[in-house]
Amino acid sequence: MYKTKNDLPLETRMKVIEILNVRLAELIDLQLESKQAHWNVKGPDFIALHELFDKIVSAAIEYVDLVAERVVQLGGVALGTRQEVTRTSKMKPYPIDIADGHDHVEALSNAIASCGKGVRHSIDETDKLEDADSTDILTEISRGLDKWLWFVEAQEQAKK
Secondary structure, three states: OOOOOOOOOHHHHHHHHHHHHHHHHHHHHHHHHHHHHHHHOEOOOHHHHHHHHHHHHHHHHHHHHHHHHHHHHOOOOOOOOHHHHHHHOOOOOOOOOOOEHHHHHHHHHHHHHHHHHHHHHHHHHHHHOOOHHHHHHHHHHHHHHHHHHHHHHHHHHOOO
16 A cells, blocks of 8 residues: 555555455456457448447446546555456456357447446445545446447347
8 A cells, every 4th residue: 555645544445445456357357358349240230349349448448547546546556467357357258259249249248237237336335435436436437337238238139
């Protein structure tokens, strides 16, 4: 922990940093999975999905930065290395043997939903710890993830 004049109690900051570093790992994981889908999608909806997946990558990069910067603001170290992401993320591995747009829609919607569930859990945790700023950041991310989940799921919903 680094010294800071942030007035949240040290114990609170330490707990919030731990919570946020888990979210950071999963958001980095989502960013990479979205890029995997962007690069490898094929089929009749290629261009629409290719562009959609790239927008999700851009949003995930912003979410990653918000969380990492909050960790550092609290006096912590943002743990964003490949090793930390691999060790910390609880998201299921993204399938690398798919190409069809439908398969990527299914896989990426699962990833976004999983990430969103974790973020919502962390909203409750940071709220109980009375860190309104971290709760606010996570709420913003949750709204964004719900929007992206809607966009991805909408690609298949008309077929039902």
